[in-house]
Amino acid sequence: MHDKPLSRLTGRLRDRRRSGARTAHGxxxxxxxxxxxxxxxxxxxxxxxxxxxxxxxxxxxxxxxxxxxxxxxxxxxxxxxxxxxxxxxxxxxxxxxxxGLPRLTARLLVLAENLDHFGENTAVVDAVRARRGRSPLPEELRGVLPPGTDEETLPDIAQRVEELLGERRPQDAARLALATTDWLRGVARDAAPDSPEVTGMSELMAHLHTDIAQASAP
Known part of the structure; x- marks a missing residue:
């Protein structure tokens, strides 16, 4: 796993978004x-x-x-x-x-942490909002995200990835994760070139896309 995505971990994985998380898993x-x-x-x-x-x-x-x-x-x-x-x-x-499952789970949880982090970044949220105004969501994200875009948009994806893992559907979680990382790289391509936050997000998503693709391969 690349070091850059790991560098943003808060050290509070087990308490992350506890207060706002839905009780999932049926x-x-x-x-x-x-x-x-x-x-x-x-x-x-x-x-x-x-x-x-x-x-x-x-x-x-x-x-x-x-x-x-x-x-x-x-x-x-x-x-x-x-x-x-x-x-x-x-x-x-x-x-x-x-x-197997341990490696894939680790990489998906690192993605979730990074989605939470970038969900708090105004420049990234603005770039996501602009992209959604111009282009439809990829199929994998339809039904995951509400129509509006705010600071909860990326954490909503992170939460759904974790829900799928908790439902013992790791390959579905991986497919959503790969669609998300690819989509966010497209968000960055459309954004202003002088946005270091969005550029940094794009670089991390590229690393995570590679990591998750490798971990989920048969």
Whole structure:
């Protein structure tokens, strides 16, 4: 995974947008998910073998998109893993080291973090609004975004990506993510050339498009 998209992580992954997030995932209850106690214990003690560590990474990847509704026990075990690797950024880097769902989940969550960040940037929001005034949304984004454009537009996409992950639809999440990164690069091409914020956004979206495409390839 490229370093640039990781550089904008806040270090508060598990608390990101907690107050504004919708409870998703249909009938899925928070107690239906968790981390294996023995694996967590072995991992924190440094005695877990590679195969079990890979299985633990799968469990963490399945749990992270549901972090808004975890049971106290699941939250505690996730915190133990998080502390063992050294914090949120290191947690995503650790997941990225395991192919399959862990790597894809890590890269999609990095995209979500960056979409939240750029959703707060006035120049980016203005460029998105201008693009939407000139061109229709790509098919993958129709139904995801309301007609208006404001500071919630990009976070709305981030939230839908996470919802799809929580619904165990990682390939659908990847398709939405790739459509989003491609669309935002088009937003940047249409924007004023003297907008460093939009240029920086375009560069990060290019990195993320490559990262997510690689992680979601069969």
């Amino acid at each position: 009938d899925t209850g928070p107690d239906a998910f968790g981390l294996d106690e023995d694996k967590v214990g072995g991992f924190t003690a440094g005695t877990l073998g590679p195969e079990d560590e890979a299985r633990l990474a799968e469990e963490v990847a399945a749990l992270l998109p549901l972090r808004w509704s975890l049971s106290p026990r699941a939250e505690e075990r996730l915190s133990q893993v998080n502390d063992r690797v050294g914090g949120d950024r290191r947690l995503l880097e650790w997941l990225d080291g395991h192919p």
